[in-house]
Amino acid sequence: MNFKKIVVTAVLAAAIAKPSLAQEPPRPKLVVGIVLDQMRWDYLYRYADRYGKGGFKRLLSEGFTCENTTINYLPTYTAPGHSCIYTGSVPALHGIAANEWIDKRTGKEVYCTDDDAVNSVGNQSDAGKMSPRNLLATTVTDELRLATNFRAKTVGVSLKDRGSILPAGHTASGAYWFDGKDGKFITSTFYTDKLPAWVEAFNGRNCTDSLLLQDWSTLYPINTYVQSTADNNAYEGNLKGETAPVFPHKLAQFSGKDRGIIRTTPWGNTLTRLMGEAAIAGEQMGKDDITDFLAISFSSTDYIGHMYGPNAIEVEDCYLRMDKELELFLKYLDKQVGKGNYTVFLTADHGGAHNVTFLKDQRIPGQNFDSRKVGKLLNEELKKQFNADSIAVFENYQVYFNEAVITRNKLDAEAVSEAAKHIMEQVEHVAYVLDMKDKDGHVLPEQLWQMAVNGYNRKRSGDLQVILEPGHYSGYGGTGTTHGSWNPYDAHIPLVFYGWGIKKGASVQPYHMTDIAATIAALLHIQAPNASIGTPIREVLK
Numbered sequence: 142m143n144f145k146k147i148v149v150t151a152v153l154a155a156a157i158a159k160p161s162l163a164q165e166p167p168r169p170k171l172v173v174g175i176v177l178d179q180m181r182w183d184y185l186y187r188y189a190d191r192y193g194k195g196g197f198k199r200l201l202s203e204g205f206t207c208e209n210t211t212i213n214y215l216p217t218y219t220a221p222g223h224s225c226i227y228t229g230s231v232p233a234l235h236g237i238a239a240n241e242w243i244d245k246r247t248g249k250e251v252y253c254t255d256d257d258a259v260n261s262v263g264n265q266s267d268a269g270k271m272s273p274r275n276l277l278a279t280t281v282t283d284e285l286r287l288a289t290n291f292r293a294k295t296v297g298v299s300l301k302d303r304g305s306i307l308p309a310g311h312t313a314s315g316a317y318w319f320d321g322k323d324g325k326f327i328t329s330t331f332y333t334d335k336l337p338a339w340v341e342a343f344n345g346r347n348c349t350d351s352l353l354l355q356d357w358s359t360l361y362p363i364n365t366y367v368q369s370t371a372d373n374n375a376y377e378g379n380l381k382g383e384t385a386p387v388f389p390h391k392l393a394q395f396s397g398k399d400r401g402i403i404r405t406t407p408w409g410n411t412l413t414r415l416m417g418e419a420a421i422a423g424e425q426m427g428k429d430d431i432t433d434f435l436a437i438s439f440s441s442t443d444y445i446g447h448m449y450g451p452n453a454i455e456v457e458d459c460y461l462r463m464d465k466e467l468e469l470f471l472k473y474l475d476k477q478v479g480k481g482n483y484t485v486f487l488t489a490d491h492g493g494a495h496n497v498t499f500l501k502d503q504r505i506p507g508q509n510f511d512s513r514k515v516g517k518l519l520n521e522e523l524k525k526q527f528n529a530d531s532i533a534v535f536e537n538y539q540v541y542f543n544e545a546v547i548t549r550n551k552l553d554a555e556a557v558s559e560a561a562k563h564i565m566e567q568v569e570h571v572a573y574v575l576d577m578k579d580k581d582g583h584v585l586p587e588q589l590w591q592m593a594v595n596g597y598n599r600k601r602s603g604d605l606q607v608i609l610e611p612g613h614y615s616g617y618g619g620t621g622t623t624h625g626s627w628n629p630y631d632a633h634i635p636l637v638f639y640g641w642g643i644k645k646g647a648s649v650q651p652y653h654m655t656d657i658a659a660t661i662a663a664l665l666h667i668q669a670p671n672a673s674i675g676t677p678i679r680e681v682l683k
Contacts, residue, residue, distance in 0.1 A: 171432065179490070205645060262327060
């Protein structure tokens with residue numbers, strides 16, 4: 142055997158003895174999940190004639206938009222929405238049944254991210270006694286951490302605690318939210334015992350006070366806001382200290398004092414963007430070959446929507462300014478991470494209904510549903526039949542039965558449920574009352590039943606699900622608006638993917654909010670979250 146044959150044989154033998162390691166799959170350097178709280182799908186196009194080229198239009202023209210994406214559970218609130226986006230699951234499985242719910246085991250009300258076992262980091266307030274302990278499932282951010290042996294950095298940023306904590310998941314590198322008392326971002330001991338230096342530095346800039354020195358005037362001449370109702374009308378609420386909902390909104394009086402007011406101004410979105418950029422720089426996200434993930438939720442869109450309603454100049458101006466915030470943020474990502482090196486998705490946790498007074502004036506059916514009044518009526522009628530007080534609680538469009546009262550008074554639980562259902566069915570503007578333990582006793586559109594089932598968590602949800610007629614909602618009186626229902630104005634959300642690994646295009650195929658996490662998991666070649674029921678959107682991926 143000659144020398145060349147000996148060498149070849151040796152190389153082959155070594156290759157057989159030591160299998161080659163599989164290469165890591167290609168991934169972007171950074172994923173950014175952007176949630177615009179209370180953004181209706183139609184806002185992508187309603188104000189489009191005045192969007193610039195670098196914000197919403199950049200995402201739509203260079204990315205992929207899923208035009209028919211809906212929420213597939215009830216109720217459509219902030220905490221379940223953020224949980225669904227990042228777990229790919231529904232309240233029945235991930236456990237975040239609403240923003241607040243009644244724990245059936247204890248009868249006590251629970252806030253979605255409350256945790257008395259932890260303390261604030263960054264100040265001494267109770268605003269930091271928060272964690273993701275009530276979230277029963279992993280998030281796609283958790284799965285990225287697991288897939289990289291915790292080398293990936295994952296950070297949540299939002300004005301709202303639930304908008305930061307729930308997307309960031311259980312294993313987050315950090316989650317930061319805003320405390321209006323001192324105008325700073327804080328966290329909890331669930332994550333760390335001390336704020337990182339970059340958070341301290343950001344808080345030290347006093348951005349909140351600086352931003353509040355600017356009054357809120359319209360970005361353009363007010364007479365050009367043709368997509369909105371007149372500035373002074375009966376549909377809108379008043380900002381604190383104001384006697385009419387009109388521009389300009391004087392904000393300097395709140396600087397250094399009532400800093401929480403920034404939430405209900407566009408400057409809250411500016412503050413969130415700046416904090417998101419500080420997180421990227423401070424954590425050096427996107428600077429190595431390990432994919433990082435920033436979950437950033439803009440909450441001022443929700444506060445402004447609640448205060449003024451979808452047809453207000455304030456909302457139109459908010460989205461014109463949000464477009465500019467997106468442009469600045471995308472330019473920052475281009476510079477800091479590199480265009481083509483990052484992936485973005487933009488979506489919403491829910492939409493928002495038209496103001497009921499506005500609907501009436503347009504001769505469209507709609508009315509405020511007084512949940513307190515209805516809950517009182519329900520208990521009065523139940524007391525007549527069963528001679529007991531406080532048998533039920535009406536919350537989240539659901540009837541919770543007080544099991545302690547039923548047991549103590551030796552009542553027939555099935556008879557109480559049937560009586561309550563009959564009482565609620567007689568209430569004006571109630572379309573359906575669903576007994577969540579009776580899957581065969583309902584005649585209604587299949588979509589509605591499926592949404593109710595997906596939203597029903599047996600330990601945290603009410604026993605009866607109440608569905609109102611379209612245009613009717615609970616909680617906000619005659620001004621502003623809210624959300625929570627199955628209707629398209631609440632459940633039809635924007636969904637746009639952009640950047641690394643994403644095709645250009647659009648689709649009107651039906652997709653669900655649960656598909657977002659599955660799609661990102663497929664893009665990253667990682668396991669889907671452990672309660673995910675979503676399906677990857679193949680049209681989006683290259």
